[in-house]
Amino acid sequence: MICLTLTEKSIENNLLQYQKYNDLIDMVELRVDMLEGIVPVDSIIRFPDLCNKPVILTCRKVKDGGKYNLGERSRYNLLRKLIKGKFSYIDLEEEMGRNELEISVKQKGIEIIRSFHDFNGVPGDLFKRMHKISQQGEIPKAAVTPNSFADVARIFEGEQELKDIDKKILLGMGDYGVPTRILYKLTGSLLSFCSAPGTSQGASGHLTPELMKNLYKTDQISHETAIYGIIGNPVMHTASPAIHNPGFHKLGINAVYVPFLVDSVRSFFSFTEKIGIKGFSVTVPHKQNVLPYLGVISNEVKQIGSCNTVVQTRNLWKGINTDYYGFLYPIQEDLETGNIKRALVIGAGGAARSVVWALRNYGCSVTIVNRTYESALKLASKTGSTAIKIPELSVLSMEDSQNKPDLVVQTTTVGMDPNAGNDPAEEYIFSGDEIVYDLVYKPRMTRLINRASQAGCRIVYGYEMLYAQGLLQFKTFTGKDYPQS
Ligand code: ATR
Numbered sequence: 001m002i003c004l005t006l007t008e009k010s011i012e013n014n015l016l017q018y019q020k021y022n023d024l025i026d027m028v029e030l031r032v033d034m035l036e037g038i039v040p041v042d043s044i045i046r047f048p049d050l051c052n053k054p055v056i057l058t059c060r061k062v063k064d065g066g067k068y069n070l071g072e073r074s075r076y077n078l079l080r081k082l083i084k085g086k087f088s089y090i091d092l093e094e095e096m097g098r099n100e101l102e103i104s105v106k107q108k109g110i111e112i113i114r115s116f117h118d119f120n121g122v123p124g125d126l127f128k129r130m131h132k133i134s135q136q137g138e139i140p141k142a143a144v145t146p147n148s149f150a151d152v153a154r155i156f157e158g159e160q161e162l163k164d165i166d167k168k169i170l171l172g173m174g175d176y177g178v179p180t181r182i183l184y185k186l187t188g189s190l191l192s193f194c195s196a197p198g199t200s201q202g203a204s205g206h207l208t209p210e211l212m213k214n215l216y217k218t219d220q221i222s223h224e225t226a227i228y229g230i231i232g233n234p235v236m237h238t239a240s241p242a243i244h245n246p247g248f249h250k251l252g253i254n255a256v257y258v259p260f261l262v263d264s265v266r267s268f269f270s271f272t273e274k275i276g277i278k279g280f281s282v283t284v285p286h287k288q289n290v291l292p293y294l295g296v297i298s299n300e301v302k303q304i305g306s307c308n309t310v311v312q313t314r315n316l317w318k319g320i321n322t323d324y325y326g327f328l329y330p331i332q333e334d335l336e337t338g339n340i341k342r343a344l345v346i347g348a349g350g351a352a353r354s355v356v357w358a359l360r361n362y363g364c365s366v367t368i369v370n371r372t373y374e375s376a377l378k379l380a381s382k383t384g385s386t387a388i389k390i391p392e393l394s395v396l397s398m399e400d401s402q403n404k405p406d407l408v409v410q411t412t413t414v415g416m417d418p419n420a421g422n423d424p425a426e427e428y429i430f431s432g433d434e435i436v437y438d439l440v441y442k443p444r445m446t447r448l449i450n451r452a453s454q455a456g457c458r459i460v461y462g463y464e465m466l467y468a469q470g471l472l473q474f475k476t477f478t479g480k481d482y483p484q485s
Contacts, residue, residue, distance in 0.1 A: 326469025432456030
């Protein structure tokens with residue numbers, strides 16, 4: 001079940017939130033501690049009557065991440081009054097101690113969710129504590145904070161470790177915890193919480209109802225669902241889930257694509273076996289880290305030494321590099337027809353390596369310029385290219401320069417949000433004859449692209465490569481072409 005946590009300051013606004021997301025959710029959690037001002041108790045008691053979905057009653061104190069600060073006695077008295085309402089569940093903390101409140105709650109047919117929170121880590125006795133709660137006939141709920149991918153893998157062990165507990169809630173907070181929220185059914189959780197966009201109060205790592213229901217279709221995930229994803233650090237900014245998930249849906253493929261924040265590639269690979277991941281994209285800083293785990297690598301991965309797509313083939317992990325082909329896609333015809341013979345590549349990092357090899361493999365002569373000249377020199381000597389220093393750019397751009405490029409490729413992070421407005425090659429003056437290709441896709445118009453476009457150059461945008469490489473990944477994962485519109 002997808003549960004919307006309601007954290008508005010008034011009952012009226014909570015009702016509006018509920019109505020807005022009603023179609024996307026299965027139940028709601030009313031966070032009474034978030035209400036402000038004088039709220040008539042009766043309006044809270046009536047709240048479940050106004051929803052046609054189950055409601056969890058929660059009044060969280062500050063220590064557990066909530067806002068209730070009037071003391072335990074007062075909280076207890078408030079809850080005693082509120083259980084007159086037709087709530088389906090009440091969330092009570094593990095340390096609250098059992099007393100008449102529980103007796104009244106049970107008499108009213110309200111189920112108790114007995115919760116504990118750990119904002120620092122994943123406690124060693126996590127499963128033991130959950131077992132103990134369940135033995136009291138209550139639903140154990142643990143919200144814990146994974147600090148590494150190994151911690152995330154431990155949360156997923158909950159399904160096996162707690163398999164005899166019918167109803168339980170086990171979720172990881174923060175960015176590491178996001179897969180536990182999307183794949184909640186695979187941790188054995190009864191439900192996963194989400195929050196309306198812009199409400200950070202719910203809990204760290206909550207996704208929005210739209211993402212939970214429409215993008216990830218979290219409530220339809222089962223052991224039959226093929227799991228794909230992207231590993232990186234950081235990774236939550238990635239646009240890839242918004243490419244792959246709609247592709248699966250349009251083709252009716254039972255699959256989900258999840259962002260995994262990964263600190264250790266080794267723990268991720270051992271996790272793939274446990275949960276049955278079929279393939280994944282790889283982003284910074286793991287494009288080289290994955291290489292020792294691959295059984296088969298394609299030629300371009302061998303050449304570039306970097307892999308952005310890993311897929312399972314006959315019990316082996318195969319690595320390919322769709323950045324390489326994605327980069328080539330928008331300019332392939334120009335390379336094949338000889339329209340591009342000379343190229344200038346700005347940057348000498350991982351992205352530049354794919355670009356330079358792709359161009360060299362088409363027989364293009366390449367000049368590399370980089371902030372750190374030594375890196376340019378190193379890449380140039382490996383790829384049979386030429387390295388120049390930044391001040392030499394103005395000479396290179398002159399009309400009579402022998403090496404004047406037909407193509408300029410910008411591969412650095414300069415000009416990317418949040419540093420938009422910077423230009424890594426100001427010394428280069430565009431004549432208007434060059435094709436200019438900036439790998440940065442956010443923003444679409446970088447400063448360099450603006451300059452080139454004003455000079456009349458043909459532009460290739462970073463998003464063109466992003467989409468081309470994404471579509472190739474989709475085909476690698478599913479064996480099917482990405483659906484048109
Ligand atoms: P990627 O895999 O995205 O290419 P990378 O391997 O870290 O990332 O490479 C980053 C590239 O951007 C390098 O060419 C880097 O130049 P240095 O070799 O001098 O580090 C370049 N770069 C990053 N920040 C830069 C800046 N502020 N000015 C100029 N170049 C920069």
